[in-house]
Amino acid sequence: MSTAQQEARSIALDIKRRIEQGEWTDKLPTYRQLAEGEYRTTQATISKAVQTLRVWGVVITRPGGSVRIRPPKPVRVVVPGEIADWTAEDIGTEEMPTFSWIKRELDQADDATVWRQRRLLKTGDGVLCIEDIYTVEKAHSGVVGPDGGFHCVRTWIPADEEQKLLGMHDFVPVLALLTRTEGAVVVRIFPGDRVEAATRD
Incomplete structure (x- = not known):
């Protein structure tokens, strides 16, 4: 992993932590605000960090650059070949191998x-x-x-x-x-x- 990738991942982890602590609940600040006001880095690095957060399922990117925080979703872990036995409590649960x-x-x-x-x-x-x-x-x-x-x-x-x-x-x-x-x-x-x-x- 390159230095730039490490920096982006480190920022992504910190943003994720701050979201979990309730610092941001609806959407993230702009790339410029994050780059200049929060992390003292480039907007390109912030963009990579946001892409990582999107892959993790933490945020949703919107047209125009808005980054919405994705509400947490329970995960049901299944083994290969398992047939899910869904109940009312499972609605909204993400099934993942x-x-x-x-x-x-x-x-x-x-x-x-x-x-x-x-x-x-x-x-x-x-x-x-x-x-x-x-x-x-x-x-x-x-x-x-x-x-x-x-x-x-x-x-x-x-x-x-x-x-x-x-x-x-x-x-x-x-x-x-x-x-x-x-x-x-x-x-x-x-x-x-x-x-x-x-x-x-």
């Missing part, structure tokens, strides 16, 4: 911890191998937590204990996503998937 969600959370993390884990996901079409599964330091507050469908929350555990945790359903194939957030490990269990070896680089 597991791997896409993890990659997005990693991209938005301030300090991402990358774990290289080899996963085998059993699907109707055979076995799909995913080489890289990522966990992040800070994930979306609307996703991480007991109400987000996660199986359990534990304090930080060493690698040997992590192995025991991954094997706690010895006779039930599962996929466990370990997410470090606020000093805890959040474990999401997806019944029907199999975890092979999880190794830490």
Whole structure:
């Protein structure tokens, strides 16, 4: 990543933080105001930062340069082949494949911890191998937590204990996503998937 890209991403993360804290609720200031008054950078860099925010789903760009803040939308994470069982509470929920969600959370993390884990996901079409599964330091507050469908929350555990945790359903194939957030490990269990070896680089 180039220096310009790093600067744009850093600004995007800061704008996202300020939106989450309620500093901006409807729309962002103009590119000029952000460039000259807030971040002391070029409008081109601000434009790249806004593009990043748009990819993350944080803002919506309008014709004429107006940048609207997108209302937060709950995310329902699904495994390959899962058929969504929608309820009234799910209306307005964004459905996202597991791997896409993890990659997005990693991209938005301030300090991402990358774990290289080899996963085998059993699907109707055979076995799909995913080489890289990522966990992040800070994930979306609307996703991480007991109400987000996660199986359990534990304090930080060493690698040997992590192995025991991954094997706690010895006779039930599962996929466990370990997410470090606020000093805890959040474990999401997806019944029907199999975890092979999880190794830490």
